[in-house]
Amino acid sequence: MITVLGMGTGAPPPVVTDATLVAGARRHLAAAALPEGAERVTLGPLAPALDAIEAHLRAQAPGGAGGAPRRVVFLASGDPGFFGIVRALAERFGSGALDVRPSVPAVAVAFARAGLPWDDAAVVSAHGRGLRTAVNVCRANPKTAVLTGPGAGPAELGAALAAAGARRTLLVTTALGAGARERLTRMTPAEAAEAAWPPAETGHVVLCLDETRALAPAQRTLAGPRTAAGPGWALPETAFAHRDSMVTKSEVRALVLARLGPRWGELVWDVGTGSGSVAVECARLGAAAVAVDRDPLAVERCLANAAAHGVDVQAVTGAAPGALERLPDPDAAFVGGGGSDLTAVVAACARRARRAVVVTLAAVDRVPRVRAALAEAGLAAEGVQLSAARLTPLPGGVTRLAAANPVFVLWGTRPPEGAPQ
Numbered sequence: 001m002i003t004v005l006g007m008g009t010g011a012p013p014p015v016v017t018d019a020t021l022v023a024g025a026r027r028h029l030a031a032a033a034l035p036e037g038a039e040r041v042t043l044g045p046l047a048p049a050l051d052a053i054e055a056h057l058r059a060q061a062p063g064g065a066g067g068a069p070r071r072v073v074f075l076a077s078g079d080p081g082f083f084g085i086v087r088a089l090a091e092r093f094g095s096g097a098l099d100v101r102p103s104v105p106a107v108a109v110a111f112a113r114a115g116l117p118w119d120d121a122a123v124v125s126a127h128g129r130g131l132r133t134a135v136n137v138c139r140a141n142p143k144t145a146v147l148t149g150p151g152a153g154p155a156e157l158g159a160a161l162a163a164a165g166a167r168r169t170l171l172v173t174t175a176l177g178a179g180a181r182e183r184l185t186r187m188t189p190a191e192a193a194e195a196a197w198p199p200a201e202t203g204h205v206v207l208c209l210d211e212t213r214a215l216a217p218a219q220r221t222l223a224g225p226r227t228a229a230g231p232g233w234a235l236p237e238t239a240f241a242h243r244d245s246m247v248t249k250s251e252v253r254a255l256v257l258a259r260l261g262p263r264w265g266e267l268v269w270d271v272g273t274g275s276g277s278v279a280v281e282c283a284r285l286g287a288a289a290v291a292v293d294r295d296p297l298a299v300e301r302c303l304a305n306a307a308a309h310g311v312d313v314q315a316v317t318g319a320a321p322g323a324l325e326r327l328p329d330p331d332a333a334f335v336g337g338g339g340s341d342l343t344a345v346v347a348a349c350a351r352r353a354r355r356a357v358v359v360t361l362a363a364v365d366r367v368p369r370v371r372a373a374l375a376e377a378g379l380a381a382e383g384v385q386l387s388a389a390r391l392t393p394l395p396g397g398v399t400r401l402a403a404a405n406p407v408f409v410l411w412g413t414r415p416p417e418g419a420p421q
Helices: 026-031 046-058 086-093 106-114 132-140 154-163 189-194 250-260 277-284 296-308 342-352 364-376
Strands: 002-007 021-024 039-042 072-077 098-101 122-125 143-147 169-174 183-187 204-209 267-271 288-293 313-317 332-335 356-361 380-386 389-394 398-403 407-413
Touching: 002 086, 021 026, 021 046, 026 039, 026 072, 039 046, 046 072, 046 086, 086 098, 106 143, 106 169, 106 183, 106 204, 122 132, 132 143, 132 154, 132 288, 154 169, 154 189, 154 204, 169 189, 183 189, 250 277, 250 332, 250 356, 250 380, 250 407, 267 277, 267 342, 277 288, 277 296, 277 313, 288 296, 296 313, 332 342, 342 356, 342 364, 356 364, 364 380, 364 407
Parallel strands: 002 072, 002 098, 021 039, 021 072, 122 143, 267 288, 267 332, 288 313, 332 356
Antiparallel strands: 143 204, 169 183, 169 204, 356 407, 380 407, 389 398
């Protein structure tokens, strides 16, 4: 049996009396009262620690060295089943071999210190992971808790959010559960980027808030952030303010969204946004969205549509491809409309998109050049021509088909690393 003890966040240091092996981070081993004869495994890379535990337990198994029963205790932070060690232990030894005794999760304590509920919050871990996903979740969601780590702490998170122009307030908790050393600091992302922070092992949970929407107005029945997508997507054009029908039609938008695949933790560009319908729909599906247009009125219209649908969209006024240079690389990019610079815009997006680029256009003459731009950037180029006819009532209670203009939808996807070309 492996006993997993949660520590910190206000719980008293544990007293371990009968363990034959105790594993944990250096700070956890130093804080706990341990039996003198117990073997100690200090965490660095996880694999050697798991190997040591397995060897220790095997020594008492049939055919092993025998001797007194072996008991392993693993010391962890807070709730070790929440972004913690329980997953790795269960995968290696089976969940039936674990006796998990959690303490209060650090995220719960952080929100308690802030006086906020957290059943509607997104929680993302940057501990031992890249910061990019956490930044995009913070940009897309009004209430996010970020579990930080070395190289992905409050300063790095603040710098990334400030560079993205995200209007957020950061509540940075330090040394949760450590009594007089505990701190809760409220600041802007730019201030967090410039501040000096204690070492990561003291424990930072950063709450990233849009304070105008940090308190959900209704009682919740399902935990987690509420996406704005509701029961449907590819909304009708009437769901968006637009100029002279300059809005991606719902039938086309459905395929565009399917090929973009927007999701939580990702960034999507909508270049030549017009009404912002694609950017808004991507944000409704959980992605961070940036809309770009050379027309200031289009940018205003996009922001108004985002506000009407209760989502965050960052809007940039400027002509692509130049306006794209200062933006973070997207996971996926959509290019709508036309113009003489279309091929250059598609090429710029294709060079930087991590996963996919989708383009809509009406002129058949431009199809070969767009396909070539996608292919030259290493994307697998595909496409279709969409023709839709909507049911339209006529006098006398009869119905006709009203044909919409045909549209080409082209897309390029980046092959996974190691995939055959």
